[in-house]
Amino acid sequence: MDKIIAHILVVDDDDGIRSLVKKYLIENDYLVTTADSAEDAVEKIKIIQFDLIILDIMMPGKSGLEFIKDNKKKIITPIILLTAKGEPSERIEGLEIGADDYLPKPFEPKELILRIENIIKKTKLNDQKRVIQFQNIKIDLNKQMIFKNDNEYKINNTEKKILEKMINNPGKTFSREDIGLLIELDKERSIDVIITRLRKKIEMDPKRPKFLQTIRGTGYVLWIE
Amino acid sequence: MDKIIAHILVVDDDDGIRSLVKKYLIENDYLVTTADSAEDAVEKIKIIQFDLIILDIMMPGKSGLEFIKDNKKKIITPIILLTAKGEPSERIEGLEIGADDYLPKPFEPKELILRIENIIKKTKLNDQKRVIQFQNIKIDLNKQMIFKNDNEYKINNTEKKILEKMINNPGKTFSREDIGLLIELDKERSIDVIITRLRKKIEMDPKRPKFLQTIRGTGYVLWIE
DNA sequence: CGAATTATAAAAAAATTATTAACAAAAAAT
DNA sequence: ATTTTTTGTTAATAATTTTTTTATAATTCG
Structure with missing residues (x-):
């Protein structure tokens, strides 16, 4: 069965954190794209449909919170906020505004992965079989197709x-x-x-x-x- | 962010310019192949998938414009045209026909590099697809054109x-x-x-x-x- | 067997999508 | 400033897909 590889957008102005997070995620078999600002992120989400966004709250230019505010009507993608240590008001605002979870910096890599998995599970992305095969028959729910021998059928x-x-x-x-x-x-x-x-x-x-x-x-x- | 080493084809009949451009490009960490005529270029693009073509417009035999006309349906690679000084009509025709940029001769090495980087950024970078081809159809988002068999359509x-x-x-x-x-x-x-x-x-x-x-x-x- | 349930095919009805043409507004060209 | 072209909107109609109905057949099981 095909595992769905979640595509995650990491938005952070700090090169170090960005590449570190990217490395963790790649090691955990996620597909990763990065953006170094909210503006950059806006461009990327226009083009790619991500499964999750990891978003630093404090960035020069547009902040993470502003990014959410500006885009929440358009975005269905779940968001994990990275917040500076001890800024409870921002966290709360972030969750109110539409983030799905937050993680105070600094954080353990494992914790990040846990939260990601948690959200992915919640969004039902991963825990369901989408493609199965038995004998000469393959059912692909993503493609909404059934392949039987040499025939193929659409499924509504x-x-x-x-x-x-x-x-x-x-x-x-x-x-x-x-x-x-x-x-x-x-x-x-x-x-x-x-x-x-x-x-x-x-x-x-x-x-x-x-x-x-x-x-x-x-x-x-x-x-x- | 990792730098991509782009492979560039330089097409010019003038030995001097060809080797000069090649030198500039190599100094700037590009991988360079040269061709001394449109006919030569046709052979080379059959074999190598370049990331960019730098093409002199005025050449004995087939001209740069003819080269583009003959191959634009097949070529995914962006093209920078080198035009003789003060030939605006040819420049315009070149862009209309499907070049991505042009540079009037003589030019500053730096300017060439700038334009190359600009195009490479637009295309290859970003892990975003800008040009795709399947069967007899080519979609070029940079040029906002679709080529289907012998037809071409603008896309808004x-x-x-x-x-x-x-x-x-x-x-x-x-x-x-x-x-x-x-x-x-x-x-x-x-x-x-x-x-x-x-x-x-x-x-x-x-x-x-x-x-x-x-x-x-x-x-x-x-x-x- | 015989009653209940399920299966199937075909036709009708409903729902959704496709297409075309005509129009208006905006943008581009002259 | 006017004309031309492009683009989005609407409406009317067609085409397609899906659900429902109907009628009949097939199956299961006491």
């Missing part, structure tokens, strides 16, 4: 939601009601049809489903290997 | 912003809202129209988009490889 949002849930809970049976809640749909017969269509895409022999099976009277289950 | 600022983002996040789906934030535009229907227009430029068959695809209910994604 409804199908994606169902597969997402089932892939991350293999062997668990979902009632039609469960599925209906998931995809915001309360017509039970419609779910039959959706399952039928899904089977055409993921089963070698859709009439004799091996993976997406029916549990009569209960619901459906994804059964992989 | 809006289109550029969208492509910039997507090129640097290939495979990532952007909602209309994302795109709207990016280009400061909140009319969702307008985005449809903009996408349609973009597809006319970058798709071989705009009615059946292969690259700029719709993820129904979610948004759009650029799919290249």
Whole structure:
């Protein structure tokens, strides 16, 4: 399974800290881009969709707090603030304004990594399977595609939601009601049809489903290997 | 930040200028290859992927302008034109045709280096992609041009912003809202129209988009490889 | 077997996206 | 200052995709 490598933007005017943090992060298998000012960061986020921003609060020019204020409408990316020691008011303001966490300098590398992992987990980026393969079938939720032998099929949002849930809970049976809640749909017969269509895409022999099976009277289950 | 060692091709029929430029460049830590004619340059670019081409406009045989015309669909590399003094029409034509900058002869070595650095910064640096090529399509954000087979299209600022983002996040789906934030535009229907227009430029068959695809209910994604 | 449940196909309906053309506003050119 | 070109907006219509319905078949299990 493909691990998603989070892309992190490190914003700090201090060369030493910037490269140190970059080094830590790279050692921990993150993809890192740096910016040496808020202005620089603004340019970079225009172009790259980061998974996390680590932001120094005190910088010449625009401060970290100003950066957040100016961009919070546009940014969905979580932010970890680096604050100077003993500046509780700024920390609080940062969190109020939209930062997701803060870390007072100086900090232990391990602590930084911990907080990053924590946030990444929260944003659900990492703990979910997005690509799985069994036999000759590959389901790629990121691409919203299924590859079966030499065929490829698009999967729509409804199908994606169902597969997402089932892939991350293999062997668990979902009632039609469960599925209906998931995809915001309360017509039970419609779910039959959706399952039928899904089977055409993921089963070698859709009439004799091996993976997406029916549990009569209960619901459906994804059964992989 | 690490300095990138750029590989530069110098194309000039004049031995003196060629070796002089080469000397300057080597002193400034560039890697240099020379060609004494457009024909020679054509052979060299077949073999080596340069980071920059410095091209004399006036040469016996094929001229610099002809070289660009003949190769612009294929070449990703930025070009600096060397023009004879006081030939503004040729300069303008050069820029129109696809050069990235020009420098009138005679020039100060320092000025050449400055322009080189400027271009290198714009292109290679930043780990941002500015020029990409796939199949018969080339997108050049610096020149704001798209080359498709024998056609070429200008891209405006809006289109550029969208492509910039997507090129640097290939495979990532952007909602209309994302795109709207990016280009400061909140009319969702307008985005449809903009996408349609973009597809006319970058798709071989705009009615059946292969690259700029719709993820129904979610948004759009650029799919290249 | 027979009743209940599930499967399937095809058609209809609904929702979303695509396309075109016409227009207005802004920008660029003359 | 006027004209031309470009760009975003809107609206009307078409095309596509997805959901729902309907009708019928197939399956399961007491």
